[in-house]
Amino acid sequence: MTKNSAWxxxxxxxxxxxxLGRAGGSLTTSEMLSFRSDHALAKDAVWTDLNIEDLKEQxxxxxxxxxxxxxxxxNREVFIQRPDLGRVLNQSxxxxxxxxKKQYDISISIADGLSAMAIQKxxxxxxxxxxxxxxxxxxxxxxxxxxxxxxxxxxxGQLLKSKIAIILIGERPGLTSPYSMGIYFTYGPKIGNTDxxxxxxxxxxxxxxxxxxxxxxLVFLLTESLRNxxxxxxxxxxxDNRLLKDESTEN
Amino acid sequence: xxxxxxxxxxxxxxPNLKTVLAKATAEKSGDVLAxxxxxxxxxxxxxxxxxxxxxxxxxxxxxxIPYEMDAVTRLIMDNWDAKAFESIGHHTLGSFRDxxxxxxxxxxxxxxxxxxxxxxxxxxxxxxxxxQDLILIASKIQTITGFRNTQGLKGHFSTRLQPNNAKDxxxxxxxxxxxxxMYGAGDAVIGINPVSDNQQTTRTLLExxxxxxARFEIPTQTCVLSHITxxxxxxxxxxPVDLIFQSIGGTxxxxxxxxxxxxxxxxxxxxxxxxxxxxxxxNFMYFETGQGSAHSANAHHGVDQQTCEVRAYALAKQYKxxxxxxxxxxxxxxxxxxxxxxxxxxxxxxxxxxxMGLPMGCDxxxxxxxxxxxxxxxxxxxxxxxxxxxxxxxxxxxxxVMLHYQSTSFHDQLYIRQLLGLKHAPxxxxxxxxxxxxxxxxxxxxxxxxxxxxxx
Numbered sequence: 117m118t119k120n121s122a123w124x125x126x127x128x129x130x131x132x133x134x135x136l137g138r139a140g141g142s143l144t145t146s147e148m149l150s151f152r153s154d155h156a157l158a159k160d161a162v163w164t165d166l167n168i169e170d171l172k173e174q175x176x177x178x179x180x181x182x183x184x185x186x187x188x189x190x191n192r193e194v195f196i197q198r199p200d201l202g203r204v205l206n207q208s209x210x211x212x213x214x215x216x217k218k219q220y221d222i223s224i225s226i227a228d229g230l231s232a233m234a235i236q237k238x239x240x241x242x243x244x245x246x247x248x249x250x251x252x253x254x255x256x257x258x259x260x261x262x263x264x265x266x267x268x269x270x271x272x273g274q275l276l277k278s279k280i281a282i283i284l285i286g287e288r289p290g291l292t293s294p295y296s297m298g299i300y301f302t303y304g305p306k307i308g309n310t311d312x313x314x315x316x317x318x319x320x321x322x323x324x325x326x327x328x329x330x331x332x333x334l335v336f337l338l339t340e341s342l343r344n345x346x347x348x349x350x351x352x353x354x355x356d357n358r359l360l361k362d363e364s365t366e367n
Numbered sequence: 368x369x370x371x372x373x374x375x376x377x378x379x380x381x382p383n384l385k386t387v388l389a390k391a392t393a394e395k396s397g398d399v400l401a402x403x404x405x406x407x408x409x410x411x412x413x414x415x416x417x418x419x420x421x422x423x424x425x426x427x428x429x430x431x432i433p434y435e436m437d438a439v440t441r442l443i444m445d446n447w448d449a450k451a452f453e454s455i456g457h458h459t460l461g462s463f464r465d466x467x468x469x470x471x472x473x474x475x476x477x478x479x480x481x482x483x484x485x486x487x488x489x490x491x492x493x494x495x496x497x498x499q500d501l502i503l504i505a506s507k508i509q510t511i512t513g514f515r516n517t518q519g520l521k522g523h524f525s526t527r528l529q530p531n532n533a534k535d536x537x538x539x540x541x542x543x544x545x546x547x548x549m550y551g552a553g554d555a556v557i558g559i560n561p562v563s564d565n566q567q568t569t570r571t572l573l574e575x576x577x578x579x580x581a582r583f584e585i586p587t588q589t590c591v592l593s594h595i596t597x598x599x600x601x602x603x604x605x606x607p608v609d610l611i612f613q614s615i616g617g618t619x620x621x622x623x624x625x626x627x628x629x630x631x632x633x634x635x636x637x638x639x640x641x642x643x644x645x646x647x648x649x650n651f652m653y654f655e656t657g658q659g660s661a662h663s664a665n666a667h668h669g670v671d672q673q674t675c676e677v678r679a680y681a682l683a684k685q686y687k688x689x690x691x692x693x694x695x696x697x698x699x700x701x702x703x704x705x706x707x708x709x710x711x712x713x714x715x716x717x718x719x720x721x722x723m724g725l726p727m728g729c730d731x732x733x734x735x736x737x738x739x740x741x742x743x744x745x746x747x748x749x750x751x752x753x754x755x756x757x758x759x760x761x762x763x764x765x766x767x768v769m770l771h772y773q774s775t776s777f778h779d780q781l782y783i784r785q786l787l788g789l790k791h792a793p794x795x796x797x798x799x800x801x802x803x804x805x806x807x808x809x810x811x812x813x814x815x816x817x818x819x820x821x822x823x
Binding site: 123126127130132133134136141142147151152154158159161162198199288290291292294 | 741764766
């Protein structure tokens, strides 16, 4: 309840906001501001637009060609209220993809999702870990999607005719995790695929999974997916077991 | 029946009752997403006019979801009480609203006619209500229940202590629980949302809470909010289950998406009745609901989300619950877009639940992608305090570190108690005094004696 020594041990047992003290019955100024400050970051993360030009420049600087796409959600308000529109591409994006279709192994999309700032912070750094590991694959140009949800990567993959569609996307901000990126992929991307066809690596952020770990895990899963020609619940995620085994043989 | 209203020189017609209800409902993003909402405010008010003139009896003629198609409709109609309806059978929705608002209409009169109402009548009525109507009429109604303490007395108010932990870590949960007790939270229930639905994990948490409660003789009830089938298995295994929890919805297919039906609820009710652990009362079921659940399960049959919600209350009512609450903003902005919609829905759910006779509380909450903030929650908390809401959530610092949403805090319940002079459940208040956590003026104190809780 108060910030005295009896509570110090208890605070170390949980990341919940306990032992905050009080002013009368209410929150003290410092705790009130601390909560509001965390919420401010989370809210800005949701409502900030993706800086597409900046992302494009950075991708080109690391040698990637890009395609700029837009979902049928034209702005943030629509995107938040109409998840259905965030899952489909607008017509000019469809035309652009049709003009670029070719048999690829893998197509990579980058979309704002619910935290454009997560993408702005992590997407390029992550790709710098990932792309060298994918040098043996035939990669499509990278699609940057404005106002996109996870399932939009199925349209991208289907139109580009890639065997696997990957999407890097901003995850819904938590109060203490405003900038978290998730990665989803499907084998045989097709409009109308549902979640059980997807594999997911989530919680890529400073306090969560590292770029290198996530990249290694993704490459492992992609290889398994291409070999077994499937993804989702049928693709067993044995990456961590393998890591353990590798470590034990090294020792 | 023709559903028709002329506004200016434009005649609005609606093909059926569920369309009138959907067009008349307060704006919600979920109804827009489902493609059933009013196109504009003129259409919305035209539909409200149609509702105002509709005889209550029309709701007995036309089902929004056919009897043959849906178990919840069957339950509603099979339990409708013709005798209770007699004295109000002449009303339209509009004149019935006026009757509810009349000075003379008290808790007792409402009780007498209650079983003659169907959820759809109440939903229709709700669409005619302003926010102040929702508050005023709800404040007339007391729904009193009991287990180890008494819930819902006028001038009293409770808190569910919600000590969730992202890893179901027993020590972390205990730290949050003790913190909450020091603020006087936990008289509605000490209830954990577990991460895992694993039976052994649930049992460990149940035993821990039960030991704490027994050791300090806390007159409250505990609950781990697992799926009801897990709870039934634990009861059969002899675990110390106080309350039986389940999320429910207002259509058969919504409940199917929750993995529950009447047979399972009946089985749980039977098991809880046999346990007979309540001391001051026999209510032991705990239900959570929320507008949008039928829509997100694609199980709404073209019925608006507020009407679906009230249908869930008809199901809840069968099991004489100790606690029912809408988790109003948890579902996200696709269903309730912003603070305004969340506040409206919170008031609607509380009003409709109370009119149905349920011990209604509210998880006043939002997610970070909703266009809402803690000030909106302050507003809804204040309004629900005025409306006589039975209980709210107490989450450490309002930040649920497991479910990743924001609710109300231990401090928030102290605020509303202080502002409106609301007391705890009486048995719990006696305990707070006995253990020297509350002073003679009903204020929380920081007592050295209280700290003996910390040695547990």
